[in-house]
Amino acid sequence: MPSISVCMIVKNEAKLLSRCLDSLEGIYDELIIADTGSTDNTKEIAKRYTKQVYDFKWVDDFSKARNYVFGKATKDYIYSADADEILDEENKAEFLKLKEVLLPEIEIVQMHYAENDIQSVLNARSELRPKLFKRLRHWTWVDPVHETIRTDPVVFDSDITILHHPESLHASRDFSIFEKSYEQDGRLSTRIYQMYIRELFRAGDPEDIKRGCDIFRNVLKNEAISDDLYLDIYCLLAKGASIDENTSDLLKYSAQLIGGPYQCAEVACILGDHFRRRGDLREAMMWYEACLQLPCRIDIHYHGDLPLYGLSKVYNQLASYESGPLAAELKEKSISYRIQAESWKLPDVQV
Numbered sequence: 001m002p003s004i005s006v007c008m009i010v011k012n013e014a015k016l017l018s019r020c021l022d023s024l025e026g027i028y029d030e031l032i033i034a035d036t037g038s039t040d041n042t043k044e045i046a047k048r049y050t051k052q053v054y055d056f057k058w059v060d061d062f063s064k065a066r067n068y069v070f071g072k073a074t075k076d077y078i079y080s081a082d083a084d085e086i087l088d089e090e091n092k093a094e095f096l097k098l099k100e101v102l103l104p105e106i107e108i109v110q111m112h113y114a115e116n117d118i119q120s121v122l123n124a125r126s127e128l129r130p131k132l133f134k135r136l137r138h139w140t141w142v143d144p145v146h147e148t149i150r151t152d153p154v155v156f157d158s159d160i161t162i163l164h165h166p167e168s169l170h171a172s173r174d175f176s177i178f179e180k181s182y183e184q185d186g187r188l189s190t191r192i193y194q195m196y197i198r199e200l201f202r203a204g205d206p207e208d209i210k211r212g213c214d215i216f217r218n219v220l221k222n223e224a225i226s227d228d229l230y231l232d233i234y235c236l237l238a239k240g241a242s243i244d245e246n247t248s249d250l251l252k253y254s255a256q257l258i259g260g261p262y263q264c265a266e267v268a269c270i271l272g273d274h275f276r277r278r279g280d281l282r283e284a285m286m287w288y289e290a291c292l293q294l295p296c297r298i299d300i301h302y303h304g305d306l307p308l309y310g311l312s313k314v315y316n317q318l319a320s321y322e323s324g325p326l327a328a329e330l331k332e333k334s335i336s337y338r339i340q341a342e343s344w345k346l347p348d349v350q351v
Contacts, residue, residue, distance in 0.1 A: 001099050003029040005073035006081055009065040013083035014040040015167065021049045023087045027095050028079065034069040060177050078133045084166040094160045107134040107153040112161040123300035124347045128157055174199055175208050182215055190229050193219065197232050201299040206243050213240035231257060235266045235298055242274045250274060265294040265303040272310050285314050300346065308341035
């Protein structure tokens with residue numbers, strides 16, 4: 001049976017750490033924790049579970065912290081855990097079964113990462129994420145002729161579900177890291193740009209979005225980027241223009257995403273919000289209804305509860321201008337859309 005090192009980085013996790021570590025009891029052979037500057041009693045709690053508690057100076061770089069703590073591991077596999085995660089009894093049993101049958105050629109095990117009502121960047125209640133990693137890789141030759149070294153890892157998709165139960169979103173922390181990394185390096189990877197945009201859509205306040213838009217205008221000006229990232233950036237810039245009530249820029253950035261093959265729910269909803277705020281309720285209604293028929297690029301809420309809430313507000317405003325049976329009918333529609341919005345749920349699995 002393979003041995004497992006659990007590796008964690010923590011900071012000010014005193015409220016959550018014991019819950020996490022208690023849930024992991026029995027699955028690992030080694031527990032390694034790197035503290036990145038806690039000011040509460042996180043380290044004292046960690047030391048109740050392991051002697052391998054280290055200090056790592058935080059440099060606004062999660063990858064460096066993870067590389068550090070992974071470098072301390074000595075077992076066959078490394079399980080990467082965060083303090084706000086839980087492995088419940090059912091999934092702990094599945095994890096232990098996995099240990100018994102884990103083939104030595106498997107290098108990465110993916111597990112379902114499930115969020116509760118506090119959503120970060122997922123467009124579903126869960127998605128597969130790599131969580132268990134073989135510590136040492138053995139090189140293998142493949143192909144009977146023109147042979148070569150296999151460079152792709154052997155990945156196994158397990159049925160294990162990790163429960164992510166944070167107390168709150170970490171968006172403000174993440175935004176500052178995005179901004180600082182961009183300032184230092186002058187560019188980020190496409191994956192990180194797209195994660196940044198998704199977090200801005202999901203949790204950014206107007207100032208966060210304004211700073212993000214400034215960065216992405218520079219990206220458009222100075223970098224060669226993929227068509228997908230280009231369209232995601234235009235979605236964000238349309239949102240920023242709407243917040244600023246800049247109709248000219250809103251139409252400029254929306255133009256490529258409201259017709260042809262690139263239509264998306266995000267821009268339709270942004271336009272719905274824009275026209276509703278300006279009192280053009282019939283136009284707003286048209287865009288909100290379009291959202292429900294269009295795919296989303298970035299944030300599935302723009303295809304779900306957000307346009308439903310928008311329609312509820314539109315019909316409520318229309319009802320205020322009428323009286324008698326028509327007002328009652330419009331009010332009833334407003335209530336119906338609000339109920340639909342409140343009952344809307346994320347899909348179970350991210351596609």
